[in-house]
Amino acid sequence: MRKIIPVFDHSAEPNASRMPTWIRQQLGSKKFTDTAKSVHSNSLNTVCEEASCPNRGECWSHGTATFMLLGDTCTRACGFCNVMTGKPSWFDDEEAQRVANAVHEMGLDYVVLTSVNRDDMKDGGAKVFADTITALRKNKPDIGLELLTPDFNRVQQEAIDIIMSQLNEVKCDSLSTQMVWGHNVETIPDFYKTVRKGSNYERSLKLLELAVQQDGVEAKSAIMMGMGETEEQVTAVLKDLRSVGVQRIAMGQYLRPTRYHLPVKEYVSLEQFERYGEIAKELGFSWAKSGPMVRSSYHAEEEQS
Numbered sequence: 001m002r003k004i005i006p007v008f009d010h011s012a013e014p015n016a017s018r019m020p021t022w023i024r025q026q027l028g029s030k031k032f033t034d035t036a037k038s039v040h041s042n043s044l045n046t047v048c049e050e051a052s053c054p055n056r057g058e059c060w061s062h063g064t065a066t067f068m069l070l071g072d073t074c075t076r077a078c079g080f081c082n083v084m085t086g087k088p089s090w091f092d093d094e095e096a097q098r099v100a101n102a103v104h105e106m107g108l109d110y111v112v113l114t115s116v117n118r119d120d121m122k123d124g125g126a127k128v129f130a131d132t133i134t135a136l137r138k139n140k141p142d143i144g145l146e147l148l149t150p151d152f153n154r155v156q157q158e159a160i161d162i163i164m165s166q167l168n169e170v171k172c173d174s175l176s177t178q179m180v181w182g183h184n185v186e187t188i189p190d191f192y193k194t195v196r197k198g199s200n201y202e203r204s205l206k207l208l209e210l211a212v213q214q215d216g217v218e219a220k221s222a223i224m225m226g227m228g229e230t231e232e233q234v235t236a237v238l239k240d241l242r243s244v245g246v247q248r249i250a251m252g253q254y255l256r257p258t259r260y261h262l263p264v265k266e267y268v269s270l271e272q273f274e275r276y277g278e279i280a281k282e283l284g285f286s287w288a289k290s291g292p293m294v295r296s297s298y299h300a301e302e303e304q305s
């Protein structure tokens, strides 16, 4: 059952109905329909749909999607996220193969996999990520892999061990980066109590730090802007991410999915996004994307920004 949490002071949103002209959604195309068919005929969830991503028209029209493993119900209730919250009962040990089938149909060379939080599972769902990696590499040994995982709560090391042991089994010698391991800090630590209730900034940094230590793994994170953060606070987060070895960063505008979610405090200007991109480069991120429509999986397949 969908649990909707009315959290915030709605009056704080600045002219939400009047979004700046740079916030746009593209309409679909024939390729969009093909992508939808591959996703739906294989009974898969995507974060593109579940989180109402504004880029779905563009990404699906280019034949890409981000698969959301482990069901459509999340055990946490972040104030910005449109994914359903509740007590998941779902488990499907054929999902990995169906993801591989869809990816094969779509002809993808690079795949982003994410999942809901599954704090109810002993391994946080790590085995399902691992099985999906194996199924994908069995179909296409050199496929580019990117995970966007939960923080795995108290089982971080176990989750990493499960995923890495299967990744090492299907290692591709022609790839220098075997996998990008993404985990989004989403916002500045001061906002965690409202924005990422149930999560912990230090725990997120710890997961990224552990991920970076794995052979062939690059770490990635993302921050949503427009929640009232200052440049100084964002810079501090970027420094924290670099200090644990994160190489890739995505920064985009938060858009409120429904009136029950956190209000937008500010539509960050294009100039400010450019400035964040420059700061990230100065701090040594090798891959940095910054712009209103940027999401962690947006144009993820591009080698460099």
Ligand code: SF4
Binding pocket: 047, 048, 049, 053, 054, 055, 056, 057, 059, 060, 064, 065, 066, 295, 296, 297, 298, 299
């Ligand atoms: S940005 Fe990511 S989540 Fe959004 S539509 Fe594109 S692939 Fe899907």
